[in-house]
Structure formats: structure tokens, C-alpha cells
Amino acid sequence: MSDLTTIAAYVDHLAPLLGLTLTPEQREGVIRNLAVTFAVAPLVMDFPLPDDVDAGPVFQP
Amino acid sequence: MNAVDIARDVRARKTSAHDVVAAALERIAARDPAINAFTRILDDEARMAAAAIDATIAAGRDPGPLAGVPFAVKNLFDVAGVVTLAGSKIHAERSPATRDATVVARLRRAGAVLVGALNMDEYAYGFTTENTHYGPTRNPRDLTRVAGGSSGGSAAAVAAGMVPIALGSDTNGSIRVPAALCGVFGFKPTYGRLSRAGAMLFASSFDHVGPLARSTRDLALAYDAMQGADADDPVCAERSAEPSAGELDRGTHGLRIAVADGYFATGGAAECHDAVARVADALGTSRRVALPEPHRARAAAFVITSCEGAQLHLENLRIRANDFDPIIRDRFLAGAFVPAAFYARAQRFRAWFRGRVHEVFRDVDVLLAPTTPWPAPPIGQEKIAVDGTEVLARPLLGLFTQPLSFIGLPVVSVPIPRPGALPVGVQVIAAPWNERAALRVAAALEAQGLAAAPIAQHGGTS
Numbered sequence: 111m112s113d114l115t116t117i118a119a120y121v122d123h124l125a126p127l128l129g130l131t132l133t134p135e136q137r138e139g140v141i142r143n144l145a146v147t148f149a150v151a152p153l154v155m156d157f158p159l160p161d162d163v164d165a166g167p168v169f170q171p
Numbered sequence: 172m173n174a175v176d177i178a179r180d181v182r183a184r185k186t187s188a189h190d191v192v193a194a195a196l197e198r199i200a201a202r203d204p205a206i207n208a209f210t211r212i213l214d215d216e217a218r219m220a221a222a223a224i225d226a227t228i229a230a231g232r233d234p235g236p237l238a239g240v241p242f243a244v245k246n247l248f249d250v251a252g253v254v255t256l257a258g259s260k261i262h263a264e265r266s267p268a269t270r271d272a273t274v275v276a277r278l279r280r281a282g283a284v285l286v287g288a289l290n291m292d293e294y295a296y297g298f299t300t301e302n303t304h305y306g307p308t309r310n311p312r313d314l315t316r317v318a319g320g321s322s323g324g325s326a327a328a329v330a331a332g333m334v335p336i337a338l339g340s341d342t343n344g345s346i347r348v349p350a351a352l353c354g355v356f357g358f359k360p361t362y363g364r365l366s367r368a369g370a371m372l373f374a375s376s377f378d379h380v381g382p383l384a385r386s387t388r389d390l391a392l393a394y395d396a397m398q399g400a401d402a403d404d405p406v407c408a409e410r411s412a413e414p415s416a417g418e419l420d421r422g423t424h425g426l427r428i429a430v431a432d433g434y435f436a437t438g439g440a441a442e443c444h445d446a447v448a449r450v451a452d453a454l455g456t457s458r459r460v461a462l463p464e465p466h467r468a469r470a471a472a473f474v475i476t477s478c479e480g481a482q483l484h485l486e487n488l489r490i491r492a493n494d495f496d497p498i499i500r501d502r503f504l505a506g507a508f509v510p511a512a513f514y515a516r517a518q519r520f521r522a523w524f525r526g527r528v529h530e531v532f533r534d535v536d537v538l539l540a541p542t543t544p545w546p547a548p549p550i551g552q553e554k555i556a557v558d559g560t561e562v563l564a565r566p567l568l569g570l571f572t573q574p575l576s577f578i579g580l581p582v583v584s585v586p587i588p589r590p591g592a593l594p595v596g597v598q599v600i601a602a603p604w605n606e607r608a609a610l611r612v613a614a615a616l617e618a619q620g621l622a623a624a625p626i627a628q629h630g631g632t633s
Binding site for chain 1: 470488505517518526
């Protein structure tokens with residue numbers, strides 16, 4: 111779904127917005143780890159769920 | 172000695188809490204330097220607590236069901252007067268906790284004596300306890316191997332006979348994985364059954380706490396003492412305690428037991444799947460039932476864990492990321508970048524998956540699955556060969572545990588010893604709130620001699 115270049119660009123754009131300053135080593139690690147997330151996410155995102163499936167947790171005010 | 176026997180003998184004044192605790196401290200002093208399970212030994216405090224138990228008995232008062240039983244806790248549980256490290260260097264700068272975590276307080280109130288705090292993966296984000304700050308915890312059955320994690324210190328301390336009971340936490344497998352790799356019993360009750368108040372959270376949607384021990388009886392003894400509602404943990408259920416210790420002798424009669432098929436029946440080393448087959452044989456079942464979409468459950472658990480862990484630590488990731496354990500740091504950082512739609516969708520998938528699994532539990536009471544896909548890997552090893560293919564050893568340790576904690580099912584990981592080889596674990600899985608069924612099956616397997624957790628003697632394969 112997402113190649114490493116696209117993920118790298120996404121990380122570079124989002125990091126300042128998240129207040130994160132990544133060293134080159136951290137940046138590489140983030141890209142590598144995020145690539146795993148983007149690789150497995152379609153298992154969840156592409157699975158059809160009926161609209162009425164609610165997440166469930168009840169917030170007790 | 173196990174906890175049930177210790178409590179019985181202390182209560183009957185056949186021995187004293189003082190002697191029991193002194194022996195445990197001696198054993199820790201002798202064995203822990205090679206194993207590195209403890210990050211803090213509470214020597215003086217434990218001796219004083221033991222003296223108080225003995226005084227209570229001498230005064231003719233009830234010392235509690237766990238009288239004089241030494242226990243230790245993963246160092247993410249608050250202990251009054253002790254800094255809660257949660258495996259980190261960052262939290263070592265914090266002030267000592269001012270009160271005990273709820274489950275620690277409940278065990279102490281039941282007469283148990285806390286002897287120390289135990290090593291773990293930093294902030295519980297790992298399956299091996301190869302902690303860079305405090306050193307790896309070594310597997311007492313083979314000191315060159317990992318203890319598993321993230322409750323690795325807990326499993327190792329119990330396997331080495333340093334304590335009969337330890338507490339751990341389990342988000343994706345962190346009680347069950349080390350229990351399996353170290354060859355002890357590990358118990359993750361239903362999500363919300365035990366209070367997490369005073370335990371450092373990791374991914375709250377899945378965080379559980381529970382005991383590890385060398386017998387089902389000891390698990391039940393500790394579990395029963397910790398049950399009950401707690402307003403300090405919003406996730407803790409408003410349920411009365413459902414004592415389990417008296418249920419263990421009931422056997423498995425009337426329980427519908429099946430092997431978890433499909434996803435859970437492939438992908439691991441032959442010895443792990445063989446152990447499940449042996450357990451199924453011993454229980455006289457040949458039924459097989461597949462859960463729907465467990466690979467998606469694992470992916471959803473991965474996404475949610477990643478997001479919740481990252482947001483919890485975001486402030487420190489911004490200002491001092493390099494003070495995190497380098498093994499874990501970039502995973503935490505990456506979690507901050509996961510799109511919110513992934514997270515929200517994964518939570519909705521969780522509800523869907525729960526519904527389908529509830530349907531499965533209409534026809535069965537207990538499911539069996541391997542705990543880990545392979546026995547303990549060597550410390551420092553990143554990859555492992557399975558069916559001729561190299562895969563990442565560490566994250567895959569949670570392959571079979573992660574889809575189950577995802578929906579909070581109660582699970583006992585029972586240890587299956589193998590002569591001359593490392594032990595493996597089998598998960599005994601029950602429907603939500605039916606812990607007793609899982610514990611009954613674990614007790615039956617123990618009675619048959621198939622499941623057992625002998626004390627690891629010399630750090631060789633045993």
C-alpha cells in the first residue's frame with residue numbers, strides 16, 4: 111500500500127506538527143516501524159464492518 | 172515450597188513467616204545474580220512484614236489466607252516507599268510511590284509478604300525482557316535464553332523458586348509469554364476482573380494484571396485474594412469476587428473443550444503445536460473450532476497498542492527520546508504517527524470480533540491454543556527460522572496471545588515440561604468471566620502430570 115518513500119515523506123511532514131524532533135537514527139526507526147503498521151492496517155481497514163458496529167466502551171460521566 | 176503449603180504451615184504454626192521469608196531472601200541472594208529477575212530486593216521490609224504476621228498469629232488473630240507467602244511484583248506496580256520504574260530510566264527519577272497498587276495491597280492484607288520488584292521490558296512494550304537499562308532477565312531453565320516478557324522478571328523469579336507467586340501485567344501476552352518460556356503457570360483473568368489501580372498502564376484498552384505461580388492452586392489462591400470491584404480503576408468491573416480455589420477439584424466433567432483451529436494450529440514450531448495435541452488428548456477432546464479473523468484481531472491489537480502507548484509517553488518522546496530503551500524507543504515514536512482512522516476502526520473491529528467469539532462460546536466452554544510459536548530464543552537473537560523461512564523472533568512471540576487479550580478473554584497458560592528440552596506453554600482459554608472453567612482445566616492437566624512447573628535447578632535445560 112505505502113512505499114517507504116511515501117512513509118518517509120509523511121513522517122517528515124508530521125513530525126514537527128507532533129512536536130517531535132527526530133535524529134536520523136530515530137527517523138529511520140520510525141519509518142521502519144510505521145511501514146509495519148501501514149502493512150498490517152489494511153487487514154483492519156479493508157474488512158467490511160456494518161455501520162452499526164459501535165466500538166463499545168461506555169464512558170461513565 | 173508452594174504458596175498453599177506455606178500458608179497452611181504458617182497458619183498452623185508448623186513454621187513461621189520469619190523462617191519462610193528468610194529462606195526466600197536467601198534463595199534470591201543465591202540465585203538472582205545469575206538470573207537478574209529482581210530490580211529491588213526489599214530485605215528489611217520483608218522481614219518486618221513477616222514478623223508482623225507471626226505476631227498476629229501469636230496474638231490469636233487471623234493472619235489471612237496467604238499468611239507468610241513471599242511474593243514479588245513486576246516493577247510497574249506501585250509499592251509504597253519504592254520508585255515505580257516500569258522498566259525505564261526516566262521513571263527512576265520519580266519520587267517513591269506513596270501507596271500500594273490495589274492488588275499489592277490486597278495480597279498484603281491477605282498475609283502475603285512482598286520481597287521485591289521485578290525486571291520487565293521498558294513500559295511493558297516487549298516480549299523478551301532484554302532491558303537495556305537494567306540488563307536482560309535470563310531464563311532459569313537455560314541462562315543463555317530470554318525469559319520472555321514483558322513480565323520476564325516475574326516468570327523467572329517463580330521458575331527459579333525465588334518466590335512461589337509473582338504479579339505481572341498482560342496487554343498482548345506479557346504474562347502468558349514469559350510463563351510459557353520459563354515453564355510456569357501464568358493467569359490473565361478477564362479484562363476488568365482485577366483492578367489495575369496503581370499499576371503503570373501501557374495500552375489501557377488491553378491492560379490486565381494477574382499472577383504467575385508454579386501450580387494452579389497457587390494461582391487461584393492469589394487470584395481470589397485480589398478479586399473485587401475498585402473505584403480507583405475505571406475499567407475494573409462492578410462484580411463481586413467469584414472464589415475459584417474451591418472449584419479446582421471439580422475436574423473437567425461437563426466442560427465442552429475444543430482445540431482452536433486454523434490460525435492457532437499453524438505457524439509455530441512443531442513442539443508447540445504438539446503440546447496442544449497432547450493436552451487435547453489428555454482431556455479426551457478431538458473437537459476443533461476456528462475463531463473468525465484472528466489475524467485481523469492481531470493487526471487491530473497492534474494498531475491500538477501502538478497508538479495508546481505512544482500518546483501515554485508522547486511528552487517524554489518529545490523532550491528526551493534517547494532516554495528510552497533503544498530497543499523500544501522507535502516503536503513508541505512510530506505510534507504517534509498512526510492515523511486516527513486506523514485506531515477508531517480497530518476499536519470497532521474489536522467489538523465485531525468480540526461478538527463473533529461470543530457466538531463460538533455458545534457451543535464450547537474452553538479453547539486450547541499454543542501460548543508462543545516457539546520455546547525461549549537465545550538472548551539477543553533477532554530472527555528465528557520456521558519452516559526454512561527467517562522471521563522476526565521478538566514480535567512474533569505474541570502471535571497466539573495477542574488476538575485473545577484483544578477482547579479480554581481469561582486465559583491460563585499451562586507449562587508443558589519436555590525432558591531435556593525447553594518447556595512450552597498451552598493457553599487454556601475461557602469465555603469472559605468464566606475464569607473458573609480455565610482454572611479447572613489447568614488443575615486437571617496438572618493432576619494428570621502433563622502440566623507441571625518444577626523449580627529450575629541449575630540454569631541448564633530442565
